[in-house]
Amino acid sequence: MDQGMRALSYLISGVLLYGALGWVGDHFLHTNFLLPIGIVLGAGLGVYLTIKRLQAQELGAPQAPRATRTTTTKTEGDR
Template sequence: MSQQEPSAGPQGERPKGDPWHAFGYIVSGVAIYGFLGWLVDRWLETEFVVAIGIIFGAALGIYLTFSRFNRAQPSDQK
């Protein structure tokens, strides 16, 4: 009996993205930039930079998710 690799599929089929990667990008962006915003808030004695950091981190996580899972496939030039 021969065994196929689980990742082997029909030729030209695009690999599907793991939803946990997308979740990880967004959550880590919010956590890291929210924390950096909180540090800047403590340093400057303000209260709004943490919100900007959270929004920026979420936007960056969504961008990274989009860019990772929507890569163009190489065209077959024969």
């Protein structure tokens, strides 16, 4: 379930982000072709990121390390 939601979020966020960039480009450059290009590019990059992430998990590649707490102890020489 987690992988499916992550894949869906990559696809949706890619389309929204690059679609918005295309819309802004169209608005300021007075064109009408950057929005569709941005949507297609965002969908393609979302699929690419999803495939790369799932391949990394299948191969057992380590994820980003989690922060761990370390404790230090004082020794006689640290006073």
